[in-house]
Amino acid sequence: MGTPGSSGVPRPSTKGRPRDSSRDLAILDATLALLTEVGYEQLSMEAVAGRSGAAKTTIYRRYPDKAALVAAAVERRGPAKPPPPRGKNLRADVHALTAWLARNISEQDVGLLGALFTGMRNDPRLAQAMRRILRRDETAMTDNLGHPTAEPLAPGAATLFAEVAPALIVHRVVVVGEPCDAAFVAHLVDDILLPLLRRT
Amino acid sequence: MGTPGSSGVPRPSTKGRPRDSSRDLAILDATLALLTEVGYEQLSMEAVAGRSGAAKTTIYRRYPDKAALVAAAVERRGPAKPPPPRGKNLRADVHALTAWLARNISEQDVGLLGALFTGMRNDPRLAQAMRRILRRDETAMTDNLGHPTAEPLAPGAATLFAEVAPALIVHRVVVVGEPCDAAFVAHLVDDILLPLLRRT
Amino acid sequence: MGTPGSSGVPRPSTKGRPRDSSRDLAILDATLALLTEVGYEQLSMEAVAGRSGAAKTTIYRRYPDKAALVAAAVERRGPAKPPPPRGKNLRADVHALTAWLARNISEQDVGLLGALFTGMRNDPRLAQAMRRILRRDETAMTDNLGHPTAEPLAPGAATLFAEVAPALIVHRVVVVGEPCDAAFVAHLVDDILLPLLRRT
Amino acid sequence: MGTPGSSGVPRPSTKGRPRDSSRDLAILDATLALLTEVGYEQLSMEAVAGRSGAAKTTIYRRYPDKAALVAAAVERRGPAKPPPPRGKNLRADVHALTAWLARNISEQDVGLLGALFTGMRNDPRLAQAMRRILRRDETAMTDNLGHPTAEPLAPGAATLFAEVAPALIVHRVVVVGEPCDAAFVAHLVDDILLPLLRRT
DNA sequence: AAATAACCGAGACGGTACGTCAAGTCTTGAG
DNA sequence: CTCAAGACTTGACGTACCGTCTCGGTTATTT
Numbered sequence: 001m002g003t004p005g006s007s008g009v010p011r012p013s014t015k016g017r018p019r020d021s022s023r024d025l026a027i028l029d030a031t032l033a034l035l036t037e038v039g040y041e042q043l044s045m046e047a048v049a050g051r052s053g054a055a056k057t058t059i060y061r062r063y064p065d066k067a068a069l070v071a072a073a074v075e076r077r078g079p080a081k082p083p084p085p086r087g088k089n090l091r092a093d094v095h096a097l098t099a100w101l102a103r104n105i106s107e108q109d110v111g112l113l114g115a116l117f118t119g120m121r122n123d124p125r126l127a128q129a130m131r132r133i134l135r136r137d138e139t140a141m142t143d144n145l146g147h148p149t150a151e152p153l154a155p156g157a158a159t160l161f162a163e164v165a166p167a168l169i170v171h172r173v174v175v176v177g178e179p180c181d182a183a184f185v186a187h188l189v190d191d192i193l194l195p196l197l198r199r200t
Numbered sequence: 201m202g203t204p205g206s207s208g209v210p211r212p213s214t215k216g217r218p219r220d221s222s223r224d225l226a227i228l229d230a231t232l233a234l235l236t237e238v239g240y241e242q243l244s245m246e247a248v249a250g251r252s253g254a255a256k257t258t259i260y261r262r263y264p265d266k267a268a269l270v271a272a273a274v275e276r277r278g279p280a281k282p283p284p285p286r287g288k289n290l291r292a293d294v295h296a297l298t299a300w301l302a303r304n305i306s307e308q309d310v311g312l313l314g315a316l317f318t319g320m321r322n323d324p325r326l327a328q329a330m331r332r333i334l335r336r337d338e339t340a341m342t343d344n345l346g347h348p349t350a351e352p353l354a355p356g357a358a359t360l361f362a363e364v365a366p367a368l369i370v371h372r373v374v375v376v377g378e379p380c381d382a383a384f385v386a387h388l389v390d391d392i393l394l395p396l397l398r399r400t
Numbered sequence: 401m402g403t404p405g406s407s408g409v410p411r412p413s414t415k416g417r418p419r420d421s422s423r424d425l426a427i428l429d430a431t432l433a434l435l436t437e438v439g440y441e442q443l444s445m446e447a448v449a450g451r452s453g454a455a456k457t458t459i460y461r462r463y464p465d466k467a468a469l470v471a472a473a474v475e476r477r478g479p480a481k482p483p484p485p486r487g488k489n490l491r492a493d494v495h496a497l498t499a500w501l502a503r504n505i506s507e508q509d510v511g512l513l514g515a516l517f518t519g520m521r522n523d524p525r526l527a528q529a530m531r532r533i534l535r536r537d538e539t540a541m542t543d544n545l546g547h548p549t550a551e552p553l554a555p556g557a558a559t560l561f562a563e564v565a566p567a568l569i570v571h572r573v574v575v576v577g578e579p580c581d582a583a584f585v586a587h588l589v590d591d592i593l594l595p596l597l598r599r600t
Numbered sequence: 601m602g603t604p605g606s607s608g609v610p611r612p613s614t615k616g617r618p619r620d621s622s623r624d625l626a627i628l629d630a631t632l633a634l635l636t637e638v639g640y641e642q643l644s645m646e647a648v649a650g651r652s653g654a655a656k657t658t659i660y661r662r663y664p665d666k667a668a669l670v671a672a673a674v675e676r677r678g679p680a681k682p683p684p685p686r687g688k689n690l691r692a693d694v695h696a697l698t699a700w701l702a703r704n705i706s707e708q709d710v711g712l713l714g715a716l717f718t719g720m721r722n723d724p725r726l727a728q729a730m731r732r733i734l735r736r737d738e739t740a741m742t743d744n745l746g747h748p749t750a751e752p753l754a755p756g757a758a759t760l761f762a763e764v765a766p767a768l769i770v771h772r773v774v775v776v777g778e779p780c781d782a783a784f785v786a787h788l789v790d791d792i793l794l795p796l797l798r799r800t
Numbered sequence: 801a802a803a804t805a806a807c808c809g810a811g812a813c814g815g816t817a818c819g820t821c822a823a824g825t826c827t828t829g830a831g
Numbered sequence: 832c833t834c835a836a837g838a839c840t841t842g843a844c845g846t847a848c849c850g851t852c853t854c855g856g857t858t859a860t861t862t
Contacts, residue, residue, distance in 0.1 A: 175316075217812045417859050419807065591760070616836035657840080
């Protein structure tokens with residue numbers, strides 16, 4: 001991908017002036033900020049350069065194009081930690097997890113989806129990377145679900161949760177166009193998720 | 201929106217030379233064709249003009265910008281008719297409906313989502329229009345579900361189906377990035393949809 | 401030229417509804433007004449149509465293009481009458497004539513020159529027409545010069561005056577870019593015109 | 601004006617990639633060529649870009665609009681050198697100078713006048729620049745007139761020549777619309793210029 | 801009186817060119 | 832070799848007029 005963390009291809013090349021790592025931060029910070037401000041389509045490389053104080057060359061030396069830059073910026077942010085389950089009450093745990101997920105997707109992942117669409121057409125490998133990031137965030141909660149065994153769950157319940165909950169939240173935000181408020185989260189938990197987790 | 205299909209408000213304006221409806225067709229056809237060929241982002245007004253044989257001004261007279269053009273092009277296409285339920289076997293009916301929905305979304309609605317993202321930032325009313333079209337397609341099947349009563353369903357089952365099935369299919373295509381093949385449809389029907397429809 | 405006054409080619413055609421002569425006036429008035437307001441280049445047929453209340457078709461039915469329209473508008477204005485010579489004092493007569501000419505050229509003919517330049521490239525016959533109008537205005541004063549014989553003049557003095565005076569005034573306004581004020585007129589009369597008229 | 605030739609103000613800006621001077625040449629050459637081929641009105645920025653091989657943005661980076669581009673193109677051409685006076689025969693000197701001037705104006709300055717008219721309305725400072733160029737060319741001959749003193753001349757004779765000769769030549773070409781042939785030059789010299797220069 | 805024909809307004813149509821913006825590449829000088 | 836700055840090509844944007852072409856409707860003359 002050409003990101004600094006990647007190992008092989010783009011040769012960190014021991015000779016010459018070393019890359020200024022403060023530039024990495026500035027670039028990715030500016031990208032994230034602009035991404036949430038104006039969205040993916042309206043985000044211009046020129047604006048990233050301007051805000052970060054870096055030259056366009058410096059950005060293009062690191063990332064081959066806009067989509068890669070956005071991918072790197074979002075990847076760096078890292079998977080936010082989901083709230084740990086209390087373990088006593090299954091509904092409370094699922095509800096907390098769902099609410100946290102709804103907030104995360106609404107606030108952060110929407111911008112990513114724009115990048116995904118562009119990337120899908122231009123460079124399948126890039127689309128793959130975007131998907132990996134999105135999936136990483138979505139599946140981050142799988143591990144913590146049902147561990148302390150509040151209640152016996154069907155086998156594959158965690159996987160099922162990780163499949164259904166994000167899908168419905170994304171659909172709500174993007175296609176339906178209404179916010180993931182408390183009522184929606186409750187509906188999601190009580191009418192869809194819990195029946196599936198218990199009965200499967 | 202000013203699209204030809206809209207009633208009343210934008211004054212068909214009896215004065216002056218009437219619009220050439222063959223231009224409408226040519227423009228929308230070219231738009232749909234290019235949309236599926238190159239996707240929303242790569243679709244340029246210049247290309248639409250070129251392929252349709254219409255001048256750019258003729259397009260801009262009808263639609264204020266690219267997003268409105270795409271919205272109109274997709275709206276015209278109309279909601280494809282879902283397969284009618286046989287009524288004997290609930291699983292067979294749900295499966296047929298889901299498979300049909302998966303095919304439709306994979307083939308047609310993906311391009312729309314790109315338009316939706318751009319429209320969300322630029323013009324909320326446009327985003328609203330795009331959502332309306334997407335929802336219209338998604339809810340088209342609601343009416344036909346469970347009518348001949350193959351099996352007693354939970355109240356609100358149809359609504360629930362219209363909420364969950366499209367969400368998971370879109371998520372599969374866009375975020376997961378894998379095709380909605382037979383195995384996935386079966387999984388969707390047997391592990392998620394049928395349990396919800398029967399038990400709620 | 402296609403102007404209503406012209407005799408031959410475009411057939412006033414006795415059949416059918418006759419042309420509305422009020423449209424002629426409105427069109428030519430609007431043209432003259434816009435010509436002085438924004439100049440020849442910035443004058444658009446659309447603006448003439450808008451201001452005159454006539455449709456573009458109505459204008460193009462009368463004049464084949466912008467240059468012809470402007471030519472007709474200026475021609476209609478007609479040659480302003482130069483002041484009659486008093487006859488007693490040659491210098492006074494020449495001065496009055498020159499001052500009148502300077503005013504006329506500054507105020508009216510400047511717009512024409514733009515049309516002339518366009519016409520020169522596009523349609524030599526049109527350029528010819530523009531020149532005829534300009535020359536008609538310029539030579540209008542020839543007849544009245546020196547008739548009551550204030551002073552014996554060289555043969556061809558009137559022709560010489562009609563050749564030199566307009567040339568210097570046009571040059572002053574267009575190329576030098578300074579106004580034809582009293583000082584310039586006096587210089588023109590005393591240092592150039594009178595010596596030529598008396599001595600040739 | 602921001603033209604490359606201007607000193608100081610517009611910051612040559614030592615930072616960044618310097619402007620490619622070969623682009624300057626290509627652009628101005630193409631402009632001059634097209635100017636003489638099709639005239640000012642028909643000269644399009646797109647054509648200049650095409651012929652010069654430069655992108656439109658490269659042209660617009662240097663010149664704010666068409667008139668400024670034309671001004672720069674003409675300015676670069678520089679004042680053609682008038683023929684040096686032989687000094688023996690005043691009439692021969694004046695005739696040579698006049699013939700040279702007639703040729704120059706007919707061939708080159710006519711296109712400039714079109715630019716001047718547009719510029720006059722759009723930007724007075726630009727019109728000023730165009731006038732400066734035209735005047736520079738016209739007054740280029742003043743210095744060489746009468747220096748070797750072929751014959752005693754009236755004071756201010758050179759200035760008078762620079763005022764009258766160009767005016768009559770421009771008028772002949774533009775307004776009268778007839779060529780500055782040998783007969784006209786002779787008439788100009790013998791009937792107008794020499795009497796003025798000798799007697800004033 | 802009816803038919804015909806040219807007129808008129810309005811405005812759509814295919815074009816050409818405009819001047820702007822952003823993308824991604826290239827070229828300088830400095831470190 | 833990196834960095835900031837900015838010039839460069841490319842291609843699309845949305846706008847303004849051009850000159851032509853329907854429309855529905857309006858006068859006139861001719862049959």
